[in-house]
Amino acid sequence: MDALLALWDGAFGSAFAFWSATLVxxxxxxxxxxxxxxxxxxxxxxxxxxxxxxxxxxxxxxLAQWLDVMPTIITVPAMAFGxxxxxxxxxxxxxxxxxxxxxxxxxxxxMLNFIALALLSxxxxxxxxxxxxxxxxxxxxxxxAQWPFLLEGQRLHLGxxxxxxxxxxxxxxxxxxxxGFRVRVVGAGPRAAASAGGVDVARTTxxxxxxxxxxxxLAGASEVGGVTWALYxxxxxxxxxxxxxxxxxxxxxxxxxVVSAFFFGALEAGAAAMQRDAGVPAVIVQVFVALVILxxxxxxxxxxxxxxxxxxxxxxxx
Amino acid sequence: xxxxxxxxxxxVRRSFGRTVALDGASCTVRRGxxxxxxxENGAGKTTLMRIAYGLLAPDxxxxxxxxxxxxxGSSRDGIALGLGMVHQHxxxxxxxxxxxxxxxxxxxxxxxxxxxxxxxxxxxxxxLALDPRARVADLPVGAQQRLEIVKALAxxxxxxxxxxxxxxxxxxEGAELLRWLRRFADSGGTVVLITHKLRDALEFxxxxxxxxxxxxxxxxxxxxMTEAQVITALVGEAGLPSALRARTGALTPSAGEPVLHLExxxxxxxxxxxxxxxxxxxxxxxxxxxxxxxxxxGQYELLRIxxxxxxxxxxxxxxxxxxxxxxxxxxxxxxxxxxTLTENLxxxxxxxxxxxxxxxxxxRSAAEIMRRFxxxxxxxxxxxxxxxxxxxxxxxxxxxxxxxxxxxxxxxPTRGLDLRASAKVLDEIAGADGDPPPAVxxxxxxxxxxxxxxxxxxxxxxxxxxxxxxxxDPKDRTPYARxxxxxx
Numbered sequence: 164m165d166a167l168l169a170l171w172d173g174a175f176g177s178a179f180a181f182w183s184a185t186l187v188x189x190x191x192x193x194x195x196x197x198x199x200x201x202x203x204x205x206x207x208x209x210x211x212x213x214x215x216x217x218x219x220x221x222x223x224x225x226l227a228q229w230l231d232v233m234p235t236i237i238t239v240p241a242m243a244f245g246x247x248x249x250x251x252x253x254x255x256x257x258x259x260x261x262x263x264x265x266x267x268x269x270x271x272x273x274m275l276n277f278i279a280l281a282l283l284s285x286x287x288x289x290x291x292x293x294x295x296x297x298x299x300x301x302x303x304x305x306x307x308a309q310w311p312f313l314l315e316g317q318r319l320h321l322g323x324x325x326x327x328x329x330x331x332x333x334x335x336x337x338x339x340x341x342x343g344f345r346v347r348v349v350g351a352g353p354r355a356a357a358s359a360g361g362v363d364v365a366r367t368t369x370x371x372x373x374x375x376x377x378x379x380x381l382a383g384a385s386e387v388g389g390v391t392w393a394l395y396x397x398x399x400x401x402x403x404x405x406x407x408x409x410x411x412x413x414x415x416x417x418x419x420x421v422v423s424a425f426f427f428g429a430l431e432a433g434a435a436a437m438q439r440d441a442g443v444p445a446v447i448v449q450v451f452v453a454l455v456i457l458x459x460x461x462x463x464x465x466x467x468x469x470x471x472x473x474x475x476x477x478x479x480x481x
Numbered sequence: 482x483x484x485x486x487x488x489x490x491x492x493v494r495r496s497f498g499r500t501v502a503l504d505g506a507s508c509t510v511r512r513g514x515x516x517x518x519x520x521e522n523g524a525g526k527t528t529l530m531r532i533a534y535g536l537l538a539p540d541x542x543x544x545x546x547x548x549x550x551x552x553x554g555s556s557r558d559g560i561a562l563g564l565g566m567v568h569q570h571x572x573x574x575x576x577x578x579x580x581x582x583x584x585x586x587x588x589x590x591x592x593x594x595x596x597x598x599x600x601x602x603x604x605x606x607x608x609l610a611l612d613p614r615a616r617v618a619d620l621p622v623g624a625q626q627r628l629e630i631v632k633a634l635a636x637x638x639x640x641x642x643x644x645x646x647x648x649x650x651x652x653x654e655g656a657e658l659l660r661w662l663r664r665f666a667d668s669g670g671t672v673v674l675i676t677h678k679l680r681d682a683l684e685f686x687x688x689x690x691x692x693x694x695x696x697x698x699x700x701x702x703x704x705x706m707t708e709a710q711v712i713t714a715l716v717g718e719a720g721l722p723s724a725l726r727a728r729t730g731a732l733t734p735s736a737g738e739p740v741l742h743l744e745x746x747x748x749x750x751x752x753x754x755x756x757x758x759x760x761x762x763x764x765x766x767x768x769x770x771x772x773x774x775x776x777x778x779g780q781y782e783l784l785r786i787x788x789x790x791x792x793x794x795x796x797x798x799x800x801x802x803x804x805x806x807x808x809x810x811x812x813x814x815x816x817x818x819x820x821t822l823t824e825n826l827x828x829x830x831x832x833x834x835x836x837x838x839x840x841x842x843x844x845r846s847a848a849e850i851m852r853r854f855x856x857x858x859x860x861x862x863x864x865x866x867x868x869x870x871x872x873x874x875x876x877x878x879x880x881x882x883x884x885x886x887x888x889x890x891x892x893x894p895t896r897g898l899d900l901r902a903s904a905k906v907l908d909e910i911a912g913a914d915g916d917p918p919p920a921v922x923x924x925x926x927x928x929x930x931x932x933x934x935x936x937x938x939x940x941x942x943x944x945x946x947x948x949x950x951x952x953x954d955p956k957d958r959t960p961y962a963r964x965x966x967x968x969x
Contacts, residue, residue: 339837339838339840340836340837340838341831341834341835341836341837341838344824344827344831344834344838345831345832347820347824348817348820348824348828348831351817351819351820352813352816352817352818352819352820354813354814355813355814355815355816355817355828356817356828356831356832358790358806358808358814358815359806359808359814359815359816359828359829360828360829360830360831360832361831361832361833362831362832363832
């Protein structure tokens with residue numbers, strides 16, 4: 164009971180907990196959650212959001228160092244765009260492998276995650292290491308490159324606004340535009356999309372792959388610019404993997420991604436507090452999260468079964 | 482050796498859900514003979530042999546192997562009883578070697594060298610030479626088929642069941658296989674040859690069984706039946722609902738403007754097989770061109786080139802910008818079952834659409850299609866999978882006619898539909914009106930259907946397309962059946 168209270172307090176107990184812990188953890192989950200959801204909607208099983216996030220974080224750090232004399236109005240957009248480009252490029256490797264050689268993206272993106280981790284490990288000990296050369300991390304980025312906070316005295320930063328805007332844009336894209344509709348039909352029925360709709364399936368999946376990588380790359384840039392202000396080995400505590408759960412819980416709907424990212428953000432913020440205040444290991448929360456995901460997946464399956472059953476019985480009655 | 486029965490199936494019934502695949506099929510196979518099992522697509526040939534082999538359990542009926550009644554549970558039982566089956570789609574593991582594939586399904590340790598020796602010995606005895614160390618994926622189709630047979634022989638099979646074995650082979654390879662089967666039968670083996678190639682059956686079959694719509698309609702020894710009898714049994718007397726037959730002849734062939742035009746078209750598929758050769762064809766407004774052909778004769782590619790879904794490798798195809806297309810596999814190629822009817826309408830223009838989609842206007846069009854083509858569903862926002870097959874197909878026909886006024890291509894449009902829905906769908910396709918009326922192309926594996934709706938008929942055979950002149954007697958199916966087999 165104490166543990167649950169600590170969990171609740173850590174996530175919602177105070178203005179600080181809400182604005183500076185929960186929503187700050189929600190931010191990267193919204194962005195990577197969108198990355199996974201968009202890819203999955205097109206039938207692209209991109210499980211490499213982690214690697215694309217790291218690519219974005221590296222690029223954003225490099226840009227922040229390089230543009231250190233520039234004003235915020237230049238640096239921050241440059242970091243955001245640079246992060247997106249790097250994420251898209253990292254995803255582009257897997258997208259190209261799939262298009263050119265038919266390499267399964269489940270394998271290539273997963274492998275690219277490990278390569279990205281190794282790359283990160285190298286840059287923080289090499290080209291981007293802090294000037295003293297002692298610690299395996301980059302120098303803290305200059306104040307001009309730090310992303311503005313959204314609220315006085317709270318740690319919630321610009322990245323959250325990007326997340327919400329991107330979620331709204333993704334929803335509009337899928338629901339209303341022709342190219343977003345192509346993404347949906349390619350995911351739901353690639354043969355019909357090609358045969359009945361004349362959709363270029365390979366081109367569509369390639370494009371979505373890049374967009375997905377860009378979203379994850381932006382998450383990396385937003386972490387460096389808004390939270391850590393530096394690059395180091397453990398920059399992502401597995402956001403790219405949690406994102407898969409976020410996207411599945413949201414049933415791949417961009418609006419739902421915001422909600423489920425918030426749910427996971429609150430759990431993570433609360434888990435940290437629970438460990439600190441009640442001495443309950445945060446792993447318990449991870450077990451709980453895993454149970455939630457299993458429950459959601461089983462629930463979805465049962466609902467589909469029930470619907471199919473109703474259809475059959477109705478048709479036989481008719 | 483002849484006289485005793487290797488395999489007897491009596492009055493076998495089997496349904497899949499609500500589809501009746503076998504409705505009293507019987508077949509008696511004598512030892513030491515080649516037994517040809519004939520029937521059109523969907524007649525139940527493969528289902529019957531899968532039951533004999535033990536892959537499927539019958540709902541009712543009797544199966545005897547070597548005189549003893551058996552209750553065949555799984556494929557292993559079939560193997561144990563000396564049956565071997567070569568499926569139309571090979572059951573091989575492409576990444577594994579010939580020897581490993583032969584050893585699959587055995588028990589105990591895999592002795593590579595012993596298996597290799599055995600394959601070489603079998604190859605010498607049977608004349609089916611294979612390299613035991615070759616990877617299956619690297620073998621040509623003919624060798625893969627030899628491997629399927631060797632696999633069966635390695636399991637001591639004395640009764641070989643082959644499902645459309647010549648369909649995947651070049652003509653010379655096919656002839657060689659059939660001669661091998663003849664020798665196998667002469668040496669005491671037994672062969673069941675599932676085929677829709679009448680010519681192979683008549684030439685190589687000792688006995689024939691003809692299935693139509695899940696029933697045995699003709700059975701006996703080759704010598705006791707005439708070619709005409711077999712053809713009649715295969716394609717049937719007019720077994721169509723009156724709604725359709727009433728329309729026969731009602732259509733007057735009109736000579737409108739040419740709409741679809743092919744000039745010297747060749748099509749070579751991704752595997753390098755020539756599917757169409759030197760096809761020249763014209764379809765005019767108001768015409769209903771019927772296409773017939775056995776599986777793999779080139780009609781698949783012909784229809785897709787006419788519909789603008791494939792481009793010819795050589796030659797010229799002239800078509801309107803958009804041709805309506807009703808593919809055979811509607812749940813994979815025409816509709817996305819999870820999407821609503823409105824979305825499935827938008828699907829048809831998804832490839833060329835730009836900017837934002839006008840969902841409200843699309844919804845109105847979908848409602849209009851539902852009304853005009855009598856599509857029974859709760860509404861335009863119902864997912865396509867909630868509709869019955871007939872209503873799904875009516876929606877597809879409606880959508881394609883709505884979007885493409887000048888030309889319509891349909892491939893087996895009544896597949897899986899009951900007779901009433903079939904009649905409606907055919908009505909909407911062949912009776913399409915407009916000003917000028919559209920050019921319509923219909924392929925069907927059911928000749929009766931083609932005769933009911935077509936104003937002209939062409940047959941595909943081995944990649945070439947030939948027009949069949951109307952017979953003096955409209956009920957006479959012989960010229961069509963002969964054209965299917967490539968005879969003149």
